[in-house]
Amino acid sequence: MSYPEKYKYAKSHEWLAVEGETGTVGITDYAQDSLGDIVFVELPKVGQEIEAGSTFGSVESVKAVSDLYSPATGTVTEINESLNDAPETINTAANETWLIKLTLSNPDDANALLSAAEYEKFVAEETGH
Amino acid sequence: MTSTETLSPLRRTALHATHHAHKARMVDFGGWDMPVQYRGLIDEHMAVRTGVGVFDVSHMGDIQLRGPSSLAAVQKLLMNDASKLAVGQAHYSAMLYPNGTFVDDVVLHKLGDNDYLIVINAGTREKDVAWVRSVIGGMTGVHVNDFSDYYTQLAIQGPKAEATLQKLTGVDLRPIKNYWFTWGTVCGCHNVLIARTGYTGEDGFEIYIPSDEPTSARVWGEVLAAGEEFGIMPCGLGARNTLRLEAAMALYGHEISDTINVLETHLTRYCKLDKGTDFVGREALLKIQADGGPARKLVALEMVERGIGRDGYPVTTVGGEKIGEVTSGSPSPFLKKNIALAYVPLAYTDVGTEVGVEVRGQVVKAVVVTMPFYRRPKIGAAPITAPLS
Numbered sequence: 001m002s003y004p005e006k007y008k009y010a011k012s013h014e015w016l017a018v019e020g021e022t023g024t025v026g027i028t029d030y031a032q033d034s035l036g037d038i039v040f041v042e043l044p045k046v047g048q049e050i051e052a053g054s055t056f057g058s059v060e061s062v063k064a065v066s067d068l069y070s071p072a073t074g075t076v077t078e079i080n081e082s083l084n085d086a087p088e089t090i091n092t093a094a095n096e097t098w099l100i101k102l103t104l105s106n107p108d109d110a111n112a113l114l115s116a117a118e119y120e121k122f123v124a125e126e127t128g129h
Numbered sequence: 130m131t132s133t134e135t136l137s138p139l140r141r142t143a144l145h146a147t148h149h150a151h152k153a154r155m156v157d158f159g160g161w162d163m164p165v166q167y168r169g170l171i172d173e174h175m176a177v178r179t180g181v182g183v184f185d186v187s188h189m190g191d192i193q194l195r196g197p198s199s200l201a202a203v204q205k206l207l208m209n210d211a212s213k214l215a216v217g218q219a220h221y222s223a224m225l226y227p228n229g230t231f232v233d234d235v236v237l238h239k240l241g242d243n244d245y246l247i248v249i250n251a252g253t254r255e256k257d258v259a260w261v262r263s264v265i266g267g268m269t270g271v272h273v274n275d276f277s278d279y280y281t282q283l284a285i286q287g288p289k290a291e292a293t294l295q296k297l298t299g300v301d302l303r304p305i306k307n308y309w310f311t312w313g314t315v316c317g318c319h320n321v322l323i324a325r326t327g328y329t330g331e332d333g334f335e336i337y338i339p340s341d342e343p344t345s346a347r348v349w350g351e352v353l354a355a356g357e358e359f360g361i362m363p364c365g366l367g368a369r370n371t372l373r374l375e376a377a378m379a380l381y382g383h384e385i386s387d388t389i390n391v392l393e394t395h396l397t398r399y400c401k402l403d404k405g406t407d408f409v410g411r412e413a414l415l416k417i418q419a420d421g422g423p424a425r426k427l428v429a430l431e432m433v434e435r436g437i438g439r440d441g442y443p444v445t446t447v448g449g450e451k452i453g454e455v456t457s458g459s460p461s462p463f464l465k466k467n468i469a470l471a472y473v474p475l476a477y478t479d480v481g482t483e484v485g486v487e488v489r490g491q492v493v494k495a496v497v498v499t500m501p502f503y504r505r506p507k508i509g510a511a512p513i514t515a516p517l518s
Contacts, residue, residue, distance in 0.1 A: 036154075036367070037171040039460045040437055058489070060437055062170045062460050063367050065489075 001029045001123075004095055008110045009119035012053075012069040015095070018110045023072050023102040027059065030123045032094040035061040038087045043079040043100060050076065052109055056100065059090070072109040074102035142187035143281050143345035151363055158366055159252025161188040166365040173368035174462040177329050181287035181356045182364035185349070186328075187340065188251035190277035192261055198270030199243045201406070206264050207237060207247075208391065208411075210404035214239040219308045219326060221399050224260060225410025229390040229417060232260050233381055236326055238310060246276075246322075250381050264409055281345040285352060286333030286372075288505075289359035294334050296355040298323070302334070316348045328369060330376025331505055374457050377429060377470060377501035383440065383456040384427060384470055390414065393423040393472065395500055425453065425472045429500040430484065432467035436493035438486035444471045445485040449492045452477060452484070461502060468502050469495070 007015040013031035017024040032038065040060040050056045050070045057068045078101040083089065089097045114122060139162035148155065153164035164185065166173060176182040194202055203211045209222035216239050224232035233253045238246040249257045258275050265271055285294050291302050300313030300323060310324035318338050327333040338348050353361055370380070377395065379385045384394060391400045392414055402411055402418075417423060432438055437460055444453040458469030469486065477484055480499055485492035 036166060037169055037462075040435075060460075062371060062462060063165070065437075065439065 001033065001120075002095065003028065003030075003116040003120055005116045007095075007116065008071065008113035009116065009122075010069060010071040010113055011122060012071075014069060014071045016071040016110055016113060017098075018104065018107055021104050021107055022077070023074055023104045023107075023110075024098045025071060025100050025102065026096075026098045027068070027090060027094055028119070028123075029094045031066070032091050035059065035064060035066055036091075037062050038090045041083040041087045041090070041099065043083070044076050046076050046079060048076045050074065050102070052112075059087075068099065070102075071113055072102060072104055073106060074104040077101050077103050140188070142185055143340050143342045144185045144187065144349055146342070147346050147349055148185065148363075153363070153365060156366065158188065159250070159254075161251055163188060164363075164365040166367045167363045170365070170367040170371065171462045173362050173364040174371050176360060176362040177287045177331050177333075177364060177368065177372055178463045179288065180360045181285065181289035181293050181333075182329075182362050182368065183349070183352050183356065184284040184286065184364045184366075184369055185281070186284045186335070186369075187281045187345075189282055190249040190251065190254040190257060190275070191280055191282075191337070192247045192249060192258060193240075193274045193276050194245045194247065194261075194265075194271055195243060195274070196271040197243055198268055199245055199272075202265050202268055202271040203237065203245050203247075204404070204406045205268075205408055206261060207235065208400040208408055209237065210401040211237060211239070211245070212404070216241055217309055217311060219310060219324060221308075221396075223385070223391070223396070223399065224257065224264075225391065225408070225414075226387060227409055227413060229392070229410040229413035230387045231381070231385040231389060231391070232387070233257050234379055234385055234396075238322075238324065248282075253381060279340055280337040281340045281348070282335060282337050283349065283352060284327050284329075284333060284335045285356075286327045286329040286331050286364075287359075288332060289356065289361075290331075290333040293352065293356040293359060293361060294323070294336070297351055305334075307332075316351045318344060318348065328378055329372035330378065330501065330503055331372070368462075370457075371459055371462055374459055374468065374470070375461050375463055375501065375503035380457060389472070390417060390423065392417055393425055393427065395427050423475075425474050426478045427456070427470055427500075428473055428478050428497045429502060430455075430458075430469040430471055430486065430495040431498045431502075432469070432486065433483075433494040433496050436486070436488040436491070437467045438469040438471075438488060438493070438495060442469075443487040444473055444495075445487055445492055446477075447483050447485055447492075447494065449485060449487075451487070455486060458486070464502060466502075473497075
């Protein structure tokens, strides 16, 4: 399991990359591993405004549905359409496979999130390992 | 943690440590700590459809009925006609409540004259054993034994199951027909029950070996080694569920339960109302039939629009009016479609009927299709290849 240090992490298992006012969101390696084989991803529409902590879509494996929670507030500028045909990419490369890009309302939102080390510790506590 | 809640410990099969060594992901299944997947559900599912997979199904229960009245007891207890079984033959059957709903579904094996083995589900084990004893009651000449803890049950399933198991036994497996069984030495264990049965819709065997941990782990390992050339995979309950769903095999608590009667299900051909002896539930079923039959039936659905119908999701008319419920629904790894089983009113049961499935607040179009979703190719026929996605 790997958690790049350049990302910030939500306790709901999404990662956020911030570049200026643009935020890129994906799910963590831990999240993809817990879900198992991902077969379906539902994403918002471009232009939709989403708030930090609210659901913006869902990801489904063969056996489970999991809601996606936005790690930051902003407006959706782009969605990763390739996931319609190849959702399994998330399993093979969770850290490189983004779901949505946002124009962040407040780039400082990222400060409220966990660092890679903090997230790793959080996952360890949550799973009891 | 300051929780004062005490949970009863989950039960473990003799292969528990082996599953952990395989890094299986474990789940609570009917009070048992069981592997849901090892390397990945889809790979495990495909291994069974195209090669071979092995499952630990030791959580299943085994009740033996013996004595001169055992046939009479089995006939009273189960809906199928056990008088039709030859020694060495098994069939699908079920125990019913007096109102015609399900106590459990079972596989009945005729071990010998006056000697039957009933294989039952894990989650219903205690209830089932108590039910068997209560139905038999004071009937004389029948002895009931719960042998569930005496067996490690392995299911070796897939088109390469025979070739895999054949390497581990001197018994010629070829003449064993579907739902027949024999005994033989497997991996050095004598008198192992070898049955051509399973819960995957694929050819395969279930073997019943001694449940001590060293023997169980050794046989498990030998099965994996024997199947290596065919790409064998250890398979978890996740793949077991998607495999049985593609084959439209019932799961207790889903397609069958104590609120669903036999006439509503797709299992009526295993219910012999005219077998010549009464059985628990028969009278109620005859009455339902006389009153015009059931109001709803189980159907197979295929999602037409994007969306996955899952267990418990409402089934609706195309207009969104609720008419039923999905009992089991999942993406189908082999067919690469989203499939579901559901109870709907009779007016919606014809193949081709369009319905909706409410997926988290949105009505997604689905269509009634032929059951089962998947039927394995006949031996000698050209193999079916998975559709390209």
